[in-house]
Amino acid sequence: MELKWTDSQDIALELLEKYPDVNPEFVRFTELFDSVVKLAAFDDDPKQFNEAYLEAILGCWIDEK
Known part of the structure; x- marks a missing residue:
């Protein structure tokens, strides 16, 4: 799966x-x-x-944690 900036969840x-x-x-x-762009599945500019x-990404990460 390729991740884009809009795929915050x-x-x-x-x-x-x-990073558990x-x-x-x-x-x-x-x-x-830096962490997002280093993800193997990240494929956006x-x-x-x-x-x-x-x-949005940080909010989702906090919610999931």
Whole structure:
């Protein structure tokens, strides 16, 4: 499955699986950005992100945690 910036729920699940010991409440946006673009399934243009995408991903990650 290829992940795009708009796939916040699926990205959050991937982050939860890859970083099970990370508390997302303390993740900075710069760290979140780096973590997302490093996901094997991520297939979107890193330059096309915006803060709203990161907020949505982080919110989903916190909810899933």
